[in-house]
Amino acid sequence: MKSLLAALALTTALTIPGIATARPVALTTTLNNYGGDGAYLALYVTDADGAYAGSLWMAGGKSKYYEHLTDWYRATGGDPAQINGITGASVGAGRTLEITLDLADALFDAGYTLHIDAAVENMRDSPNEVAVPLTSEGADNPVGGRRYVASFGYSM
Amino acid sequence: MKRTLTLLVASTALTAAVGLPAWGAMRAMTDGITRPISAIADAEREAVPLMFISDDNDDDDDREYRRASFFGGDDDDEEDDCDDDDCGDPARNPAPAGTVSPPQNGLFGSGTPPKVQVN
Numbered sequence: 220m221k222s223l224l225a226a227l228a229l230t231t232a233l234t235i236p237g238i239a240t241a242r243p244v245a246l247t248t249t250l251n252n253y254g255g256d257g258a259y260l261a262l263y264v265t266d267a268d269g270a271y272a273g274s275l276w277m278a279g280g281k282s283k284y285y286e287h288l289t290d291w292y293r294a295t296g297g298d299p300a301q302i303n304g305i306t307g308a309s310v311g312a313g314r315t316l317e318i319t320l321d322l323a324d325a326l327f328d329a330g331y332t333l334h335i336d337a338a339v340e341n342m343r344d345s346p347n348e349v350a351v352p353l354t355s356e357g358a359d360n361p362v363g364g365r366r367y368v369a370s371f372g373y374s375m
Numbered sequence: 376m377k378r379t380l381t382l383l384v385a386s387t388a389l390t391a392a393v394g395l396p397a398w399g400a401m402r403a404m405t406d407g408i409t410r411p412i413s414a415i416a417d418a419e420r421e422a423v424p425l426m427f428i429s430d431d432n433d434d435d436d437d438r439e440y441r442r443a444s445f446f447g448g449d450d451d452d453e454e455d456d457c458d459d460d461d462c463g464d465p466a467r468n469p470a471p472a473g474t475v476s477p478p479q480n481g482l483f484g485s486g487t488p489p490k491v492q493v494n
Contacts, residue, residue: 241484264482273480276489282467299469304477306469307491315494320477321487 242375244322246275247361248335248349249315249369255339257309258367259284260316261291261302264353267330271295275333276318277302279309287338290346312367327353327375337367 250258259279264272271294279285285297295301310316335349345366351357353373361372476486 273482303470304475307472317492319490321484323484
């Protein structure tokens with residue numbers, strides 16, 4: 220009986236961290252009615268030192284336009300491998316993009332910042348359109364962007 | 376008298392020998408000039424109707440130019456003819472969400488595909 224209890228405790232202790240290391244996080248981006256074509260958006264994360272840590276989402280499927288997402292492109296060289304499986308269509312003016320991702324807990328309250336670069340045809344590029352620290356307190360507190368993003372928020 | 380007659384015959388023969396080929400060449404040149412001019416006149420009389428070589432190109436060139444000037448001078452957009460470099464090398468574009476797992480960059484907890492919605 221005692222050994223069974225010990226085995227149960229051990230398996231529970233091993234399983235719970237595995238379950239708790241990630242959680243679904245909803246990222247909601249609403250664009251202004253800027254009066255142009257669909258916007259390309261790059262959502263990516265930098266660490267506490269400001270170094271590129273990875274991409275979360277790419278709105279816009281044609282790699283030839285990625286150079287207009289200037290900060291993201293500088294960090295990645297436009298490498299498609301960075302965004303394989305996390306790429307969707309560009310987002311029209313006035314539309315809301317809702318993405319739900321299974322994100323690592325380690326991203327929150329650890330100095331990471333989520334950035335959005337934006338670009339629209341025939342309009343100005345907007346690197347670092349949004350920059351928000353990923354914290355537990357920051358959840359459900361939308362912020363505005365500089366040019367094309369009316370609001371961005373994340374919820375856990 | 377005989378000598379004078381001989382000189383006259385000789386000069387006539389010389390004139391004919393030199394002058395006839397020259398006169399013939401001048402006629403040929405004259406004909407060569409007048410023939411194209413008459414051909415133009417004939418062409419005008421026939422009045423060949425104008426016709427379009429191709430009229431099935433619906434591209435809006437002005438709009439295309441406008442786009443090209445923004446997106447790096449390229450002449451392509453997402454809906455137009457497949458005449459850009461991506462058409463020949465689709466591997467350069469990333470894999471869309473749901474077709475492969477998210478990248479192993481440490482940001483994602485598992486290989487769960489993202490859910491996306493645009494309203």
